[in-house]
Amino acid sequence: MQSRLLSAPWTRPAVRAATPRAGRVAVFGGTHGNELSGVALVGMWVKDGAEIQRSGVATTPFIANPRAVERCARYVDTDLNRAFTAENLSALSGDELPYEVRRAQEINRLFGPKGTADAYDVIFDLHNTTSNMGCTLILESSSDHFVLQMVRHVQKACAPAGCSVLLNEHPLLKYSTSRSVAKHPIGLEVGPQPQGVLRSNIFESMRLILKHALDFIELFNCGVEFPACSVDVFRVLERVDYPRDANGNITAMVHPHLQDCDWEPLSSGDPMFQTFDGRTIEYQGPGPVYPAFINEAAYYEKQQAFVTTRRETLSACAVRKLQ
Numbered sequence: 001m002q003s004r005l006l007s008a009p010w011t012r013p014a015v016r017a018a019t020p021r022a023g024r025v026a027v028f029g030g031t032h033g034n035e036l037s038g039v040a041l042v043g044m045w046v047k048d049g050a051e052i053q054r055s056g057v058a059t060t061p062f063i064a065n066p067r068a069v070e071r072c073a074r075y076v077d078t079d080l081n082r083a084f085t086a087e088n089l090s091a092l093s094g095d096e097l098p099y100e101v102r103r104a105q106e107i108n109r110l111f112g113p114k115g116t117a118d119a120y121d122v123i124f125d126l127h128n129t130t131s132n133m134g135c136t137l138i139l140e141s142s143s144d145h146f147v148l149q150m151v152r153h154v155q156k157a158c159a160p161a162g163c164s165v166l167l168n169e170h171p172l173l174k175y176s177t178s179r180s181v182a183k184h185p186i187g188l189e190v191g192p193q194p195q196g197v198l199r200s201n202i203f204e205s206m207r208l209i210l211k212h213a214l215d216f217i218e219l220f221n222c223g224v225e226f227p228a229c230s231v232d233v234f235r236v237l238e239r240v241d242y243p244r245d246a247n248g249n250i251t252a253m254v255h256p257h258l259q260d261c262d263w264e265p266l267s268s269g270d271p272m273f274q275t276f277d278g279r280t281i282e283y284q285g286p287g288p289v290y291p292a293f294i295n296e297a298a299y300y301e302k303q304q305a306f307v308t309t310r311r312e313t314l315s316a317c318a319v320r321k322l323q
């Protein structure tokens with residue numbers, strides 16, 4: 001379902017990108033087994049999926065990493081949300097492969113194959129963060145006009161509540177997600193929520209974002225045309241690690257002035273870390289940047305205290321379903 005340019009722009013000047021209908025949609029929960037909003041929502045929809053059904057769309061709720069869910073752990077052997085590399089997906093199956101690599105192959109068979117015409121149209125992947133990021137949609141491409149239009153729709157429908165957009169197209173920091181199996185991958189990250197905890201406000205926020213996103217797909221499939229628009233996003237720039245000693249142990253914490261300040265500007269000279277003996281370490285660099293995933297629990301092992309982003313406005317072409 002690639003976006004493609006229509007060849008007769010004079011007949012419909014506003015419409016530049018059109019796609020076939022988004023007929024197959026999946027909602028993944030439990031890609032990380034200790035992020036419980038997605039686990040609970042998807043668990044609920046596996047029992048009764050009426051809430052996520054829309055006319056003309058088949059939506060499949062799916063627990064991506066059941067073993068990790070059972071243990072209430074992020075993963076069992078390796079991070080499933082990094083496992084969808086070409087190398088892993090083509091590795092010869094066998095018991096010696098890490099559980100998540102075998103699971104990635106299975107998911108690729110069910111919802112992919114990744115990068116082919118047979119792949120699912122849309123996968124929503126539900127995550128929680130311990131950071132104070134609120135509702136965030138995570139995009140993997142700045143040129144997926146269908147997804148950009150969906151984001152715009154969700155943001156309008158959510159207002160005045162906000163929904164931030166994190167764009168990760170960074171050549172080194174981008175990773176091979178579960179959702180990347182679909183033609184149009186969308187991550188949904190809602191926080192703050194501790195690992196292994198359910199908070200009703202976070203659960204309801206996630207549920208509402210997904211509702212609006214599915215409504216968009218239904219409207220799109222009914223033939224509604226979405227006019228060209230612009231979308232403000234935060235583009236991933238850099239990973240910032242904690243200060244560490246020679247043994248790799250951290251020697252400082254996120255500074256209280258930075259803690260919980262996701263999406264707020266951080267400029268050169270602003271406090272960033274506080275050492276155990278009370279010294280302040282300042283951010284140095286061109287700015288302002290907009291940090292996200294500040295003090296995310298899952299990222300200590302990934303040597304990341306936060307990511308920096310910059311604000312950018314993307315333009316989305318008008319889209320409508322191909323007749």
Ligand SMILES: CC(=O)N[C@@H](CC(=O)O)C(=O)O
Nearest residue numbers: 032081127128129138187298
């Ligand atoms: C906290 C967390 O798990 N965040 C997700 C973000 C994403 O889905 O891209 C991850 O690192 O896989």
Ligand SMILES: [Zn+2]
Nearest residue numbers: 032035127128
């Ligand atoms: Zn996650």
